[in-house]
Amino acid sequence: MAEFVHSPVMLEELLSLLVPPRPEALMVDCTLGEGGHAEAFLSRYPDISYRGIDADPRIQAKAALRLGRFGDRVSFLSGYFDEVLGAWEGPGPDLVLFDLGISMYHFVESGRGFGHGKDEELDMRLSPEAPRSAAQLLAQEREEEIARIIFEYGEERFSRRIAAAIVAARRSGGIATSGRLAEIVSAAVPPQYRHGRIHPATRTFQALRIAVNDELGRAERGIRLAVKLLAPGGLVAVIAFHSLEDRIAKRIFREFSSTSASTGASDLPISEDTGGAMLGLLTKKPLESSAEEQARNPASRSAKLRVARKIGAAGKANA
Ligand SMILES: C[S@@+](CC[C@H](N)C(=O)[O-])C[C@H]1O[C@@H](n2cnc3c(N)ncnc32)[C@H](O)[C@@H]1O
Numbered sequence: 001m002a003e004f005v006h007s008p009v010m011l012e013e014l015l016s017l018l019v020p021p022r023p024e025a026l027m028v029d030c031t032l033g034e035g036g037h038a039e040a041f042l043s044r045y046p047d048i049s050y051r052g053i054d055a056d057p058r059i060q061a062k063a064a065l066r067l068g069r070f071g072d073r074v075s076f077l078s079g080y081f082d083e084v085l086g087a088w089e090g091p092g093p094d095l096v097l098f099d100l101g102i103s104m105y106h107f108v109e110s111g112r113g114f115g116h117g118k119d120e121e122l123d124m125r126l127s128p129e130a131p132r133s134a135a136q137l138l139a140q141e142r143e144e145e146i147a148r149i150i151f152e153y154g155e156e157r158f159s160r161r162i163a164a165a166i167v168a169a170r171r172s173g174g175i176a177t178s179g180r181l182a183e184i185v186s187a188a189v190p191p192q193y194r195h196g197r198i199h200p201a202t203r204t205f206q207a208l209r210i211a212v213n214d215e216l217g218r219a220e221r222g223i224r225l226a227v228k229l230l231a232p233g234g235l236v237a238v239i240a241f242h243s244l245e246d247r248i249a250k251r252i253f254r255e256f257s258s259t260s261a262s263t264g265a266s267d268l269p270i271s272e273d274t275g276g277a278m279l280g281l282l283t284k285k286p287l288e289s290s291a292e293e294q295a296r297n298p299a300s301r302s303a304k305l306r307v308a309r310k311i312g313a314a315g316k317a318n319a
Contacts, residue, residue, distance in 0.1 A: 004062070004066065004104055005033045005034070005103075005105050005106040005198075006033055006034045006036060006103040006111065007035045007036065007104075007296075007297045007300075008036030008040060008099075008287050009099065009239055009289065009293075009297070009299065009300045009303045010239060010287065010291075010293070010300065010305050011036070011037065011040055012137050012304055013287050013289075013305055014037065014097070014237060014239075014305070015040060015041070015044055016119060017235070017237065017282055017283075017305075017307045018095050018097065018235050018237050018307065019235075020045050020094055020095060021094050021185075021231075021233040021234060021235070021314035022049040022094065022314055023045075023048075023094075024047045024048065024049070025045070025047075025048045025049075025067050025094035025095055025108040026048070026049055026050075026051070026091065026093045026094050026095070026217050027041060027048050027049070027051070027052065027093060027094065027095040027096075027097070028050075028051045028053065028093040028096045028097070028217060028226075029041075029050065029052045029083075029097045029099075030053050030081035030085070030096065030097060030098045030222060030226070031053070031054065031074070031081065031097070031098055031099045031100060031101075032053060032054040032059075032060060032063050032086075033037065033054065033059055033063065033099065033103040033105070034059060034062050034063055034103060034105055034240070035052065035062070035063030035064075035066045035282060036068055037099060037159065038050055038052055038063065038066075038074065039066060039067060041071060041095075042067065042070045042074065042144045048073070048095075049074070049075075050070070050073060050074045050075075051072045051074075051075050051076075051093070052067070052074065052075070052076050052077070053076075053077045053078075053079065053084045053085075053124075053131075054076075054078065054233055055078075055080045055081070055126040055127040055213070056106075056126045056127060056156045057078050057127075057283065058110065058242075059103060059105050059106075060076055060078060060108075060120070062105070063076070066077075067247075068248070070247060074222060076314050079127070079129075079315065080126075080127060080217065080218055080222075081098070081222045082097070082143075082217075082218045082221035082222040082225060083299055085225035085226060085229060086221070086225055087088050088222070088225070088229055090095070091231065092218070092229040092230055092231040092234065093229060093230060093231065093234060094229060094230075094231050094233070094234040094235070094314070095234060095235050095236075095237075096116045096226040096229075096234070096235070096236040096237070097236075097239075098219070098222065098223065098226070098236075098237070098239065098249075099239045100187045100215070100219060100239060100240050100241060101116060101215070101240075101241045101242075101245070102126070102209065102247050103301065104160075106126075108184060112124055112125065112175065113134065113135075113178035113180065113181075114173070114178075114205065114209060114228045115205065116178060116179075116185075116199050116201040116202065117182075117199075118178060118179070119177050119178060119179030119180075120177060120178050120179075121133075121135070121177060121178075122135040122138070122175060122176060122177055122178050122180075123135065124208055124209045124212045124213070125212055125213065126197075127213075130213060132212070133212065133246050134181075134208045134211075134212050134216060135174075135175060135176055135208070137149075137208065137211060137212060138166055138181075138208075138286055139170060139175070140169070140173050143163050143164060143167045144163075145163075145165075146162075146166055146167070147159045147160045147163035147164075147303075149207050149208065149209050149210075149211045149244055150162055150163060150203070150204050150208075151207075152205045152207070153206065153207035153208075153210040153216070153244065154203035154204055154205075154206050154207030154210075155203060155210055155242075155244075156204060156207065156241075158188065158189045158190070158193065161188045161189065162184075162185050162188045162189070162204055165184050165185070165187065165188035166184060169184050171176070177179035178205075180208075181201065181204070181205075182199070182201045183201055185201035185204050186200050188235070198259065210244075215245075215290040216244055216245070216248065219245055219248050219249075220248050220252070222250055223236070223248065223249060223252045226251065226298060227256055227279060227308075227310065230308070230310040231312075231314070232310055232311070232312025232313055232314065233310065233312055233314030234308060234309070234310045234311065234314070235282070235308070235309050235310075236279075236307070237305060237306070238253075238304050238305070238307075239304070239305050240286075240303070240304050240306075240307050241303055241304075242302060243301050246261030246286060246304045249306050250286070250306065253257065253281055253306055254309045256278055256279040256308075257279045257281050259306065270283055278310070278311045279308040279309065279310060279311065280308065280309045280311055281306075281307075281308050282307040282308060282309060283305065283306050283307050284303035284305050286305055287305040287306075288304060288305075289301065289303050
């Protein structure tokens with residue numbers, strides 16, 4: 001029997017906001033993971049059907065076991081969500097969920113070097129089809145580019161020092177494991193930073209993972225495609241775990257929002273230029289996890305949930 005190590009984040013909030021606009025709605029879960037959200041939606045709404053996308057076929061296999069009892073109400077699509085949505089055929093979904101980032105499974109079980117706490121091969125690819133591992137990225141990129149990645153995707157103020165230390169370590173044997181990278185980063189930062197609230201390598205690990213999987217580019221393209229594909233009256237939800245992702249969701253929702261004062265998008269006709277869609281925002285400000293959930297599941301502390309509805313009557317075909 002598979003063990004599930006990830007708790008679905010902000011589940012109650014999602015269940016109360018992402019209400020199917022029709023009983024036989026189609027829900028697309030762009031980040032299926034271990035299928036925790038999927039199981040809850042399939043149980044709560046017995047007539048919906050569900051398509052679960054994940055870039056990682058290994059975690060998807062765990063979800064398939066968990067969701068087996070729902071039979072042909074569930075189907076699985078393997079690949080990065082922007083690519084799967086870009087090749088979408090058939091009716092648009094009524095509900096779309098993005099629960100961005102990686103799963104607890106990746107830290108605990110994958111063996112692919114996502115965390116600084118274990119000494120594993122420094123891979124970090126979600127999909128076996130991603131072009132290069134984190135170790136290859138660190139071996140190939142110029143120091144300035146490594147510093148940029150760590151600064152922009154990790155929001156790490158010691159990015160230059162860390163990049164210089166990585167390049168120096170490259171000359172003496174390379175960086176093949178997560179343990180080695182954690183050591184190099186710890187030694188590169190000032191001593192007081194080593195004893196801060198988070199491990200000194202946390203931000204560097206996040207940055208590398210984002211770069212290896214092009215997480216921000218994919219979030220940008222994926223959320224736009226979801227808005228475009230969504231059936232009229234349908235709902236899209238995005239859970240982000242750091243400000244870089246949340247900013248993307250906020251900007252796209254604002255851009256397509258009928259209530260957006262900043263862009264004036266409410267006056268625009270529905271057209272190809274605007275992604276073929278207009279949205280109403282259900283969350284003007286993002287929702288955060290409850291104190292109870294934060295105590296139970298510390299990983300939910302940084303979660304921000306935004307939900308928007310595509311303008312139009314449910315049941316009409318998508319353009
Ligand atoms: C936070 S976990 C989802 C957890 C899931 N909601 C649950 O309840 O078990 C995010 C999942 O999305 C996948 N993922 C991340 N970025 C992706 C992308 N661009 N395309 C497809 N899958 C992605 C990861 O492999 C991971 O399994």
